Amino acid sequence: MPSMGAPALQDCLAFATETAWQAGQLTLGYFQTGVRPDQKADDSPVTIADRKAEELIRGRIEKTFPGHGLVGEEYGETQGDRPYRWIIDPIDGTRSFVRGVPLYAVLIGYEVKGEVQAGVAYFPALGEMLAAAKGGGCWWNGRPARVSDTARLRDGVMAHADAASFERHGKGEAWRRFQEVGGYRAGWCDAYAYLLVATGRAEVALDPIMSVWDCAPFGVILPEAGGYFGNWRGEATIHGGEGLATTHHLLPEVLDIIQG
Numbered sequence: 001m002p003s004m005g006a007p008a009l010q011d012c013l014a015f016a017t018e019t020a021w022q023a024g025q026l027t028l029g030y031f032q033t034g035v036r037p038d039q040k041a042d043d044s045p046v047t048i049a050d051r052k053a054e055e056l057i058r059g060r061i062e063k064t065f066p067g068h069g070l071v072g073e074e075y076g077e078t079q080g081d082r083p084y085r086w087i088i089d090p091i092d093g094t095r096s097f098v099r100g101v102p103l104y105a106v107l108i109g110y111e112v113k114g115e116v117q118a119g120v121a122y123f124p125a126l127g128e129m130l131a132a133a134k135g136g137g138c139w140w141n142g143r144p145a146r147v148s149d150t151a152r153l154r155d156g157v158m159a160h161a162d163a164a165s166f167e168r169h170g171k172g173e174a175w176r177r178f179q180e181v182g183g184y185r186a187g188w189c190d191a192y193a194y195l196l197v198a199t200g201r202a203e204v205a206l207d208p209i210m211s212v213w214d215c216a217p218f219g220v221i222l223p224e225a226g227g228y229f230g231n232w233r234g235e236a237t238i239h240g241g242e243g244l245a246t247t248h249h250l251l252p253e254v255l256d257i258i259q260g
Contacts, residue, residue: 007065007084009110009118013133016108016120019060023053023090024106024124031125032100045094050074053090053106061086073213085111087216087238093190102126105191109216109238116238119217121191130195130221138224140199147227147247148200153254154182156203159193169208171242174232174258178206181257194218197245198225204254207243215243232258 030049037045054074061070069080072088086108091097093104102125110118118133130145132138138145150156158178166175179185183203188196191214193205198221207214215229219238222229228251231240246254 009133012110013118020106020120020122023056024122028124037098050091057088083113089213103192116219119220121217132221132224145199145225157184158204159188159202161189161207166208171208177257194245205245210243
């Protein structure tokens with residue numbers, strides 16, 4: 001495994017996949033054990049499993065890729081001296097994790113000059129691994145992952161965050177318009193919603209607010225699965241502060257609904 005210069009994307013993907021698996025196994029040691037969360041300053045929960053998993057991921061990155069930048073949900077950012085940065089969320093969906101719901105994920109994204117070029121979303125309690133590198137396709141437990149070919153939004157599934165969060169973050173009108181479209185609106189939130197879109201089991205995933213560590217791997221996973229991930233203005237980015245995943249066929253219809 002290279003540690004200097006520009007590492008090969010497939011090496012980075014293999015590293016991220018193994019690291020996510022290791023961190024996921026660590027979290028399973030705490031899952032459904034009654035672990036109690038602490039509340040962070042933003043009133044979101046954090047557990048010992050979040051902290052231990054991020055420590056594991058950071059330690060492996062610092063050893064294998066010295067000099068690379070790092071940003072994680074629990075321990076913030078470490079600046080690197082090269083244009084390479086790892087973006088990590090040790091447990092995306094801590095509320096699910098605390099409740100014993102198996103939809104939580106370990107997320108790792110590898111960014112070069114502001115563009116995510118490799119990423120992994122691992123769901124330890126479900127045994128689902130979604131991985132992609134730029135130009136290499138998207139892989140779901142070793143088989144190709146592709147977005148849905150559903151032609152109309154009203155025939156599809158829309159996965160979303162907490163319904164009340166749209167109003168709280170100034171997107172209540174857009175949410176009301178989505179409810180008028182039809183289809184099935186399922187509240188499978190957090191990273192699992194984006195896995196569903198990438199694997200063709202949902203047509204849209206929506207979040208009115210999103211931090212970069214909540215979505216980093218989806219910046220490469222969705223495009224490599226033939227879909228879109230970005231902000232609510234149609235810009236493919238993980239830095240938009242909000243999350244939208246869909247198919248390229250449905251994107252114009254989704255944006256029309258958002259813009260009213």
